[in-house]
Amino acid sequence: MFRIPLITLCCCLAALATQAQSSVPAQLAARIPALMQRDRIPGLTIAYIENGRPVWTQHFGVANNSNGAHITDSSRFEAASLTKVVTAYMALLMAGSHQLDLDKPLSEYLGNTYDVGNDPRLAGVTARRTLTHTAGFPNWRSDSLLRFLFTPGEKFQYSGEGFVMLAKVMEKLTGKKYAELAKDSVFIPLGMHHSSMTFDSTLRALHVPRHNWLGNTAYSADYPNQNAAASLRTTAADYAIFLSALMAGNRLDPELHREMFTPHAYPDMEKMPGVAWGLGVGLDSSATGRYAWHWGDQGDSRALFVIDPAKRNGIVYFTNSANGLSPAADILAIAPGGRQDGVVKWVAYGKFDGQAEAVTRSIHQLGGEKAIQQHVAARKQKIGEDQMNMIGYELLRNKRYADAIAVFKQNAADYPASANVWDSLAEGYMENGDKAQAIANYEKTLRMKPDNPNAVEMLKKLRDK
Known part of the structure; x- marks a missing residue:
C-alpha cells in the first residue's frame, strides 16, 4: 500500500488550509462588484478578520459618483449606528476601572433630570439598560422633551437617545468631551488613525458623501456635532482593528467582556427567536454558532459587521449608498x-428592488397616479414597503407632492397593517397643505401604534395651527 510520508501529509493539509483561508477574500473580491452593480451601490469598502487579525481590506467602486473620485485607504465612511459599539466599549472600559457603575441610575451621575422632566421612571435608566436598549426611550425624540415609551427594563426598544445620555455621563465623569474621550481611550490606543467622532473640515476631501437609492450623489454629512449613537467616521481597516480588539477583550474586564456577548434582551422572540442584544451589540444564535453584529443606517449611507467571537473571525463593510444593506445576505x-439568519432578516428592509427604478422612471414620464396604476396592473409582486417609502420621500424632497402622495397611497394599500405607511401618507398630505387628510392619517397611525411619538407631535402641531 502506498503511504504518504507524515511530513508530506502535514504540508499538504497546511497548504489546503491556507488555500481555504485565502479563498474567502478571493470569493468576496469576485462577488462584490456584481452585487454592487445589481444593487446600484456606487462605493463599498470591506475588511475581513481571521483568527483575531484583520487579513484583508479592499475598496470597490467610487467615493463620489458625480466626479468619479476613487476610494482610498484614507477615505472616511459614515459608521452610523456602528458608532454605538464603540460607545459601548468605552463604557465597559470605564466600568472595568470602576469609574462607571452599569446599574447606577444615570441621573444620579448627572445630578439632574436630564431632558425627561419629573417622570419618576428616570430612576430606572442605567448604563446597562441603555446598552441593551431597554431604557424605555424612543430611538429619537420628536421635540426637546425626552418621553418614555415604557418603564425601563420592561422590554426592548432600540434607542439612540439612551447612548447620547450615557455619553453625557461619561463626559461628566472624565471631564472630556465625548469625541476627545473616544480618541484618547479607543482610537489612539488601538492605532485607528483614520477615525473621528466629528467631521473634520480640514479633511473634507476624504469624507465620502452619501448617495441615494438611484446612485445619485446626495450630500456630505458635514454636521459638526458629536453623537454617541451615530457620528463616527472611519475606514473598514480601522473598524476591523477595533473589532479584533473587541473580540480579544483588549483592556476589558473578563467578566464584562463575557457579559457583552451574553443575551440581555430579546427584540422579537416570535419573529426573530435567535436575535438578542448584549451590552451594546446585537447577537444572533444559530446552529452554526453565536455571532455578534450591528448594522448602520444613515439613510443614504449604510454599513454592517458580523463577527464570530469564539472563532474570532468577522467581516465589516461600509457603503456610501441607501442600498448598502441589500447585498448583506450574499456577503454573509x-x-x-455559518448562518446568520437573524441578521439577514433584520436588515432585509434594505433590499433593493429593480422594479422600483422602473416605477420611478415611469413617474417622471407619466406622473404619479398613472404610473402607479400601470405598475399595479402589470406587476407580478409588490415592491417592498421600505423601497416604496424611499421613492415617495425622494419625490417629497423634490416637492412633487401629488406624485409622492400617489406612491404613499399605494404603499398603504399594499401594506395596510403597517403603521409606518400611514405615517408617511400623513406627512405627504401635510407637506401638500391638506390638513384634514394629514390629521386623519396621523390619527390612524396612532390607533395602530399608540407609542408613536412622531404622530403625537405632528397632530399637536396640526391642531394648533
Whole structure:
C-alpha cells in the first residue's frame, strides 16, 4: 500500500488550509462588484478578520459618483449606528476601572433630570439598560422633551437617545468631551488613525458623501456635532482593528467582556427567536454558532459587521449608498461563515428592488397616479414597503407632492397593517397643505401604534395651527 510520508501529509493539509483561508477574500473580491452593480451601490469598502487579525481590506467602486473620485485607504465612511459599539466599549472600559457603575441610575451621575422632566421612571435608566436598549426611550425624540415609551427594563426598544445620555455621563465623569474621550481611550490606543467622532473640515476631501437609492450623489454629512449613537467616521481597516480588539477583550474586564456577548434582551422572540442584544451589540444564535453584529443606517449611507467571537473571525463593510444593506445576505454567505439568519432578516428592509427604478422612471414620464396604476396592473409582486417609502420621500424632497402622495397611497394599500405607511401618507398630505387628510392619517397611525411619538407631535402641531 502506498503511504504518504507524515511530513508530506502535514504540508499538504497546511497548504489546503491556507488555500481555504485565502479563498474567502478571493470569493468576496469576485462577488462584490456584481452585487454592487445589481444593487446600484456606487462605493463599498470591506475588511475581513481571521483568527483575531484583520487579513484583508479592499475598496470597490467610487467615493463620489458625480466626479468619479476613487476610494482610498484614507477615505472616511459614515459608521452610523456602528458608532454605538464603540460607545459601548468605552463604557465597559470605564466600568472595568470602576469609574462607571452599569446599574447606577444615570441621573444620579448627572445630578439632574436630564431632558425627561419629573417622570419618576428616570430612576430606572442605567448604563446597562441603555446598552441593551431597554431604557424605555424612543430611538429619537420628536421635540426637546425626552418621553418614555415604557418603564425601563420592561422590554426592548432600540434607542439612540439612551447612548447620547450615557455619553453625557461619561463626559461628566472624565471631564472630556465625548469625541476627545473616544480618541484618547479607543482610537489612539488601538492605532485607528483614520477615525473621528466629528467631521473634520480640514479633511473634507476624504469624507465620502452619501448617495441615494438611484446612485445619485446626495450630500456630505458635514454636521459638526458629536453623537454617541451615530457620528463616527472611519475606514473598514480601522473598524476591523477595533473589532479584533473587541473580540480579544483588549483592556476589558473578563467578566464584562463575557457579559457583552451574553443575551440581555430579546427584540422579537416570535419573529426573530435567535436575535438578542448584549451590552451594546446585537447577537444572533444559530446552529452554526453565536455571532455578534450591528448594522448602520444613515439613510443614504449604510454599513454592517458580523463577527464570530469564539472563532474570532468577522467581516465589516461600509457603503456610501441607501442600498448598502441589500447585498448583506450574499456577503454573509461567504464570510464570516455559518448562518446568520437573524441578521439577514433584520436588515432585509434594505433590499433593493429593480422594479422600483422602473416605477420611478415611469413617474417622471407619466406622473404619479398613472404610473402607479400601470405598475399595479402589470406587476407580478409588490415592491417592498421600505423601497416604496424611499421613492415617495425622494419625490417629497423634490416637492412633487401629488406624485409622492400617489406612491404613499399605494404603499398603504399594499401594506395596510403597517403603521409606518400611514405615517408617511400623513406627512405627504401635510407637506401638500391638506390638513384634514394629514390629521386623519396621523390619527390612524396612532390607533395602530399608540407609542408613536412622531404622530403625537405632528397632530399637536396640526391642531394648533
